[in-house]
Amino acid sequence: MISFDVPLAEKALIAEIRRMAMPSGQRRRAGISVRITHSAPAVLTGIGDDCAVLRVPPDHQMLVTTDFSLEGVHFRRDWHPAEVVGHRCLTRGLSDIAAMGGEPLAAFLSLALPRDLSQTWVRRFTHALIGLAKQFGVTLGGGDTAESPNGILADIIVVGTVPKGKAVLRSGASAGDRIFVSGQLGGSAAALWQMRKKPKTKLNVREYPRHFRPQPRIELGRILRERGLPSAMIDTSDGLSTDLAHLCEESGVGAEVEAELIPRASVGKPAREVDIEFALHGGEDYELLFTAPATRRVPSRMAGVPITQIGHITRRRKILLMDRAGIRRELQPRGWEHFRR
Numbered sequence: 001m002i003s004f005d006v007p008l009a010e011k012a013l014i015a016e017i018r019r020m021a022m023p024s025g026q027r028r029r030a031g032i033s034v035r036i037t038h039s040a041p042a043v044l045t046g047i048g049d050d051c052a053v054l055r056v057p058p059d060h061q062m063l064v065t066t067d068f069s070l071e072g073v074h075f076r077r078d079w080h081p082a083e084v085v086g087h088r089c090l091t092r093g094l095s096d097i098a099a100m101g102g103e104p105l106a107a108f109l110s111l112a113l114p115r116d117l118s119q120t121w122v123r124r125f126t127h128a129l130i131g132l133a134k135q136f137g138v139t140l141g142g143g144d145t146a147e148s149p150n151g152i153l154a155d156i157i158v159v160g161t162v163p164k165g166k167a168v169l170r171s172g173a174s175a176g177d178r179i180f181v182s183g184q185l186g187g188s189a190a191a192l193w194q195m196r197k198k199p200k201t202k203l204n205v206r207e208y209p210r211h212f213r214p215q216p217r218i219e220l221g222r223i224l225r226e227r228g229l230p231s232a233m234i235d236t237s238d239g240l241s242t243d244l245a246h247l248c249e250e251s252g253v254g255a256e257v258e259a260e261l262i263p264r265a266s267v268g269k270p271a272r273e274v275d276i277e278f279a280l281h282g283g284e285d286y287e288l289l290f291t292a293p294a295t296r297r298v299p300s301r302m303a304g305v306p307i308t309q310i311g312h313i314t315r316r317r318k319i320l321l322m323d324r325a326g327i328r329r330e331l332q333p334r335g336w337e338h339f340r341r
């Protein structure tokens, strides 16, 4: 009857999300082969009860990760369409599961929305988030909604599983291990840079896929774990320099990285390789950064994603960057938090 785009009442919003979250019978996984190791449903009771009831497959452990997506911090409504915000919101959680070599099972979403936010925005956001979830066989198992006094806040929790004792940690790297990264780096930060430089111009989403439609490396993470290749692993959410520092700190080691070897994303039209600073410090690429013993052969492509060796782990607890001339300087972890300012 009323066709104005009015905000959705909480009850109606939950009912709508519940309907969208229903398993669609046959799960679509557009072009991505995600192997379901547990055929029985993981969420026994989902939205509608006080708690979700999850089934943990025998001989598995649970993985839980939580990530905020805050308006003005992680996205801007004038730069990021609602679908992009929804997609990226879930990607943050899925990427953490990938970094442990895990299999995602269920997601939980808490939303605080400003009173004047349109139904259309919420629908597009939720639709994209649930679409990505279904692509990976993940059920939206619950959440919460509230009114936000200022801006949109979305908190996503993703639960996954990994065979007992097989989670790939940040802490397993040893001196002599080689350092690898999947895909290319810097593409996401380059998009942000462009939007900041020209706030009025709309970027073509397809020219900056890693920023607007990042695909979490779930399949790659699982294959790596199954082959027992990584000694340590982390996803590049904060930027290479910061994420490598996290991994080294947890492992009690240092690293030496060759600038020339770092795979840089190509963005824009005509496509151009991003500046090395973007690849070194730009975050939110959601690639996998891992180490493997020098005795293990690591393929140059896995799960359809290029794998590049960028350096090696050292005993000395410093992170060094070697330039083209062979000159080494210390690589400060000036990742995302610093970079985005």
Ligand SMILES: [Mg+2]
Pocket (backbone or CB within 6 Å): 095, 096, 099, 234, 235, 237
């Ligand atoms: Mg992470």
